[in-house]
Amino acid sequence: MVQQVLFIQGGGAEDDYVADSPLVTSLQQALGDAYAVQYPRLPAEPTPDFGRLQQIGNALSVLPSGSMVVAHSLGASMLLKYLAQRSKPHPFAGLFLLATPYWQGNEDWKEALKLPADFASRLPATVPVFLYHCHDDEQVPIAHLDLYAQQLPQAHVRHLPSGGHQFTHGLSLVARDIKLL
Template structure:
């Protein structure tokens, strides 16, 4: 039986989905046979969080136990929000977050994307959790990673010297962690 991966897009548009397709392709190329990557288009449903929490929860619910969750940028931050706010019935095999923003500020548009103050305490510490962030990310400053380092000290953090927001469309480092025995 193939090991299931759900890859969650960054951004909120079809264009963002298409921009992340090379990340999915790279991950697929770096993995050995036996992995099935599900890459659902997550459309903006018009709700304040674009529907991400409920959409992500639905895709996880439709998966099999042991599913691996890989998410980029906005999708990564919304995956953390989903996992810390919604009771998930599936057993998750690992979480791999790429270029994850930490939403701050008082603007009305930011509020639906923010994590709750107690988000770290709501996450299952037994699930392997990885963060990847390039030091030269031009969209999500690497300083935002330090918030996650403080809040989630049990997680593994990979700081990559170069690659920008898209890690040069090369997810070899993510594939290595997926393939490593946990």
């Protein structure tokens, strides 16, 4: 049986789907034929959260039990927000979060993106969480990884020396972690 993996794109612009396509290709190649990476297009909507909460909910609702979820950048932070707001957890086998922004500040535009203060306690306790971030990320500072690591002490934290925001060296490390579960 083929293991299902959902990849949630980053960004809130139309071209972000295309920008994250190399990540999906890298992940599928590293995982091999025993895994099927699903990559639904999440169009930017004119809402404060870009429509991501509803879109993520729709994508998760069709996943079979035991699936893996990989999310990049804005998609990763919105996945966390979606899961923190749900009363019934999804039956995932693992969450793999890449270059996740930790939204802070009092700007109005950030309010729809910020996580609740107690988000960590609302996540499914039995689901392994993996956090990945490149030290040379030009869009999301590496300090955001440390903020998540403090909130999620049970998470497996992966510091990568290089690769930028788009993980230009590929996602073989993510694939290895997925295969180990």
